[in-house]
Amino acid sequence: MITKEKIAEWFKHLQNDICTTLEEADGSGQFIPDTWNRPGGGGGTSRVLNNGSVIEKGGVNFSAVHGETPAKILTALNLDSAEFYATGVSIVLHPHNPFVPIIHMNVRYFEMSNGVYWFGGGIDLTPHYVDRADAQYFHATLKEVCDRFDPSYYPTYKKWADDYFYIKHRQETRGIGGIFFDRLTAQKGKQKTDIFAFVQAVGQVFAPTYTYFMNKNKDLSFEDQHKQWQYLRRGRYVEFNLVLDKGTKFGLDTDGRTESILMSLPPLATWQYNHTPPSDSTEAKTLSHLKKDINWIDF
């Protein structure tokens, strides 16, 4: 039987494995652990890497928290009271080299004392410069993982990511998307074990996928103009996370641990009024790719 404790244990191992693999690929950076307790129950370990050779700032969070279900969830589910348990791993990595993309991954499990449970998660990529071959590789990798479980997963969760990682006030997607899913529970012939296996596969594909981009692009040469563009794109990342990301909003609203929630924010970001790259620039080309519904695999 898949208990919440087993899921949390697996997530904890995933955090370790990912940190080890990222440290190897980085070459010099080390994830420093910071273990914390939640006043209402449970806690977690944030592992943060600063100023590595490839990663400028990265965080790999594990948490397993429990207690009285926040009022917002109770209201949404029309419940008077219930205990909850939530565990997950969440990651954001900001690289030095502007040709290495920003990446985000999250896998999570939530259950309540009334028997309700669900899994959620996703991986999405935010290149400062969109490279179509890299985008194809990324989406083909995710499709392959999804297809092992259900042919409907990739198209459904790819669209979900397009819709979720959309910066409405900029009319831009955050990056090239990926997959996003939430509230997956046993249904349509899928058991809890099947869903957990899918979530595990998503967690496991993260490290090889990102280290592929690290190794491939970390030594590409760049100029100051590319760094300036990277800082502007990081500004958009901040806008998404602080204005739109539901997890961030929920965490801050329910007195979550601020430093862990905002670990995703970049080491350095800029804002310029009405910045518009020249129409024939690689920066403008990237902007033209920050749209929903692009088929990144067949083009």
Place this chain on the structure above:
Amino acid sequence: MITKEKIAEWFKHLQNDICTTLEEADGSGQFIPDTWNRPGGGGGTSRVLNNGSVIEKGGVNFSAVHGETPAKILTALNLDSAEFYATGVSIVLHPHNPFVPIIHMNVRYFEMSNGVYWFGGGIDLTPHYVDRADAQYFHATLKEVCDRFDPSYYPTYKKWADDYFYIKHRQETRGIGGIFFDRLTAQKGKQKTDIFAFVQAVGQVFAPTYTYFMNKNKDLSFEDQHKQWQYLRRGRYVEFNLVLDKGTKFGLDTDGRTESILMSLPPLATWQYNHTPPSDSTEAKTLSHLKKDINWIDF
């Protein structure tokens, strides 16, 4: 009679006067105007200064927009439909020198076709390093303006600013506060002319107050550690504006002009995981002053 057109015209002049005074005090920076139209009615002029001698990035916005009242306001006021008219000036200035404070000012007027109207506004100061004499000067100046109209204004609007400019998830005020007021309308012996006169006085005290700080502190010497702290404090400013500021949220939610709304964001900001200054540092001393309910005038 005070018409909406007269109020808008006064605000437009205020924008000009403030830009002229700030340019003189800066010495080299120039506000570049960018005039825009709102698809639903009206428009505005954003005036942006980049890389002046004292101001690194500053924006002075004027707008006068009208049209069908946004659904959110209609719902809040229990109305089916109404035309609205809104005009105002809003300002945020980010200086180069970390010993010159960030400042924000906003004065605004809103009316609807059913006769409802109100004024709102405020000024608040966000020093990267809190200096008690500067804080005293700032609050005494605001108190003097308020006291000209009503002895209850300063204590009431000072507390309102403490509560409004509070970053709950950091348990910090954004800076040393100032005054904040909203929905001021004729009542308790005050006529519309009285309220407009108060709002005008707030608008007029902005330029002399900020140029006082520019002139006084612009040549104070600083090191890289002070710049690094400035960038971190700007990160907090971003957090307030994107997570908590009601005007920003309302603007983005109602398809306002993104570049004008987000003009307040800093030229460069950083985030560091769990940054904690040494307990005897000037940075730690500043943090200890980012609290509500400090009496800045008598200490």
